[in-house]
Amino acid sequence: MAAVGPEIVVLDRVRKRFRVRRDNNLKDRIVHFGRHGKAHREDFVAVDDVSLSIRAGTTVGLLGANGSGKSTLLKLIGGILSPSAGTVRTRGRMAALLELGAGFHPDLSGRENIYLNASILGLTRVEIDQRFDDIVEFSGIRDFIDTAVKFYSSGMYVRLAFSVAIHTDPDILLVDEVLAVGDEAFQRKCMDRIAQFRAAGCTIILVSHSAQQVAELCDRGIVLRDGAVVYDGATDGAIGVLRDVLQGRSDVDLADQSHAPIRVDSVELLDASGTSRNQFRTGETVIVRLHLASSHRVERWAAGFSINTPMGHLEFASNTDLIGHRLDPISGERELDFRVADLHLGAGHFHVHANAVSASEPGDHGISHGATFTVVTDFPTLGTATADVTVDQPS
Structure with missing residues (x-):
């Protein structure tokens, strides 16, 4: 360090x-000259x-x-x-x-x-x-x-x-x-x-x-x-x-969110071997680990994440409902891993947002920019996605 x-x-x-x-204009200044200048x-x-x-x-x-x-x-x-x-x-x-x-x-x-x-x-x-x-x-x-x-x-x-x-x-x-x-x-x-x-x-x-x-x-x-x-x-x-x-969200809005039954405390990114990293190569497996906590036992709930560009454009997102995965009840602290295989993002910086919600109680909790990572690639392409590109010349 x-x-x-x-x-x-x-x-x-x-x-x-x-x-x-x-x-601010000359006319007003002439009219108000000498007349309680502090009022203007x-x-x-x-x-x-x-x-x-x-x-x-x-x-x-x-x-x-x-x-x-x-x-x-x-x-x-x-x-x-x-x-x-x-x-x-x-x-x-x-x-x-x-x-x-x-x-x-x-x-x-x-x-x-x-x-x-x-x-x-x-x-x-x-x-x-x-x-x-x-x-x-x-x-x-x-x-x-x-x-x-x-x-x-x-x-x-x-x-x-x-x-x-x-x-x-x-x-x-x-x-x-x-x-x-x-x-x-x-x-x-x-x-x-x-x-x-x-x-x-x-x-x-x-x-x-x-x-x-x-x-x-x-x-x-x-x-x-x-x-x-x-x-x-x-x-x-x-x-x-x-x-x-x-977006005009006030401190009151943020405080209300903190009272949600399930809270996302942080987001961690790991590679396929479970090592924490903030740089990946195109096509590598990325594990998005959510560190969660609930104030009491919640039987039915869901969680998800999104990967965005620094300008806020959505590049990739998923959640447990889309996958069709039923989560076990949560009580206290919990870790939840989303394993993303073959993520073909282009070179650049990306941010991970995450959220959790109870299916039976009002209130959801999200964390913006919970993690940041960089993608490096050998693909000779531009943009936020990559793929193998070949050229054919039909006769």
């Missing part, structure tokens, strides 16, 4: 309040009493709906915003990709902006000279490096900004949705470089709406709702809570 690094980011009861004007302004709390600690070498995903406070929290960590209350403490060199082209001067060329932006991020002129060619090569815009950046497309902006940031050897890398810009090949290139940073022990804090990116890169997820932290823990759990938040 890897050693736990020191605390590199610490937030203590951080709160950020903005004052929002309700008279209101406070908006973007980050509400957040305390957390991030240790060196971890990769953290900040998740939440639009307006939940993710970007504001990232700017507080990056020192771009000052908290209205509480303290933010960081250590080490920080590189932030928070806004498209932040730190670039539109009238300067790409070459000049590399020197400007890299110096803002803490590099000396000699260090920039040494890394200049690598920065340009990674950005892929060498033909436009002496063109003013105001003529760049949004994709060219982010290519150059990302390339500069990752060549500063940061201790902390802050990334806010910039990977949503650019073509798929460059996004993959950025993901690979972030994975290299992660392997090298860099601390990464990532805001993303992509469940696949979070599942692939992060080992911790923090979910925000209305500026407050509602979940801080394993990535699988964070993605599940995020889905509940996006």
